[in-house]
Amino acid sequence: MTTISEMFQNADSDTVTHRGRVVKALVRIPVRDAATITVRRRRASPDRPQGLKIGLDTGVLDVNGHQAQSIVLWTPSSPDEVLLTVRGARSTSIDIWNCWSMGGVDSAWVGNAGIVTKTTATGMILRCSDGIGPSEFSDLEAEITVDI
Amino acid sequence: MDSPQLFFAFGALMLIAALLGVAIDWLGKPLRHRRFVRKVYRFSDERQPRRSKVRSTDWSETSFVLPVIDPKAAIEPYRYPESGQPDVLESAPPFGLVRDLGPPTAQVPVVDLDEVFDLERSNDIASAPGLVTLEDTDPEHAQLEPLDTTTGRTPASNHEESHDSHAHGNEPTVEDVGRSHGWRPGQYVFNLTPDGREPSATTVRTRYWKNVATTAGASVFGETNLSRMGDGKPPQRLNHRTGKVESMRLPGTHVGDDGGQTPVPEWPAPEVDPFA
Numbered sequence: 001m002t003t004i005s006e007m008f009q010n011a012d013s014d015t016v017t018h019r020g021r022v023v024k025a026l027v028r029i030p031v032r033d034a035a036t037i038t039v040r041r042r043r044a045s046p047d048r049p050q051g052l053k054i055g056l057d058t059g060v061l062d063v064n065g066h067q068a069q070s071i072v073l074w075t076p077s078s079p080d081e082v083l084l085t086v087r088g089a090r091s092t093s094i095d096i097w098n099c100w101s102m103g104g105v106d107s108a109w110v111g112n113a114g115i116v117t118k119t120t121a122t123g124m125i126l127r128c129s130d131g132i133g134p135s136e137f138s139d140l141e142a143e144i145t146v147d148i
Numbered sequence: 149m150d151s152p153q154l155f156f157a158f159g160a161l162m163l164i165a166a167l168l169g170v171a172i173d174w175l176g177k178p179l180r181h182r183r184f185v186r187k188v189y190r191f192s193d194e195r196q197p198r199r200s201k202v203r204s205t206d207w208s209e210t211s212f213v214l215p216v217i218d219p220k221a222a223i224e225p226y227r228y229p230e231s232g233q234p235d236v237l238e239s240a241p242p243f244g245l246v247r248d249l250g251p252p253t254a255q256v257p258v259v260d261l262d263e264v265f266d267l268e269r270s271n272d273i274a275s276a277p278g279l280v281t282l283e284d285t286d287p288e289h290a291q292l293e294p295l296d297t298t299t300g301r302t303p304a305s306n307h308e309e310s311h312d313s314h315a316h317g318n319e320p321t322v323e324d325v326g327r328s329h330g331w332r333p334g335q336y337v338f339n340l341t342p343d344g345r346e347p348s349a350t351t352v353r354t355r356y357w358k359n360v361a362t363t364a365g366a367s368v369f370g371e372t373n374l375s376r377m378g379d380g381k382p383p384q385r386l387n388h389r390t391g392k393v394e395s396m397r398l399p400g401t402h403v404g405d406d407g408g409q410t411p412v413p414e415w416p417a418p419e420v421d422p423f424a
Contacts, residue, residue, distance in 0.1 A: 014388045070418055072420070072421050108385075111368035
């Protein structure tokens, strides 16, 4: 059976339709310098550590005293709500995608991994499926709010 | 600038370069002989590295089990089940490959602590099996020898065993026990080659991916990658940020890199964990 990541590759796209849902490999959100991004974790599967990776196109993300262009927030170590600040005059967008850890291996974009999004009044809700097992978009659920 | 000035300027530059070299060499000394140890498992609820399991001692146990590996024991090749393929656990993760130690050749003496404590209470230590009192030893040499965790013996007994082993001809050494000659899918990736040589890094990588291909969990990589791994090649994925296809990496392809532990692969991931 074709996995979602194989569907992405076959379609040569980061967006496919799977069982009537629009599934994305990553979510791109426009930002600019000094914008604040709030990541609020709503639910996470206890089966294995789940993570959310956030990458800025240019510049750095300022979070918890660290500055990096790409960061990862893991369920066991990060708090449920994290505030990030964009630092970069030429920053235009962030990419967000999910990951998971199994057997000591940090994985993303394999198997049935994908994200289903829902826009809200304050931002966006991401429902993520990790690559293990069938595609169930309940392995990680997070709300992203960008305050530009 | 005339010739003498040029000469002195050149000499001064060389002197500065030499002093810099000496300073770097001096500062670099404490860094030598340090070994980079990968943090294999990121979280406490994941499986702990096997190294810590092997080397740590659980003092809550009521008995000690000291594995004593007999170097003279013959190593028999792994026998496959009738289907010709190694057993596969459905729920096994793709990287939980089990090291094939061959048939059980080790003798495992078990000392029950309750029995020892009972004997101590009754002051009947002399009758305890396998115990030697300090009074029986030469006072000048009455010091404890450190125990070799690999063999469960003291260095002296190891030395005797080594001489004994050499006296019996070309027999496997203690280091070679558990590493069979030759390799088939499902076996330990660091097995020696059929002619007894260390496998090259490429060979270890090929063996590793072939092993992964035999596990049920490998289906997560998809049909194309299963075929690649069956040929001994690493799985690939499309990096949706860069738009490029990237391969999984396998660090630690030498048996000494991580104490003989089966290597753990990794995807290229430059992300920083600000809460680590």
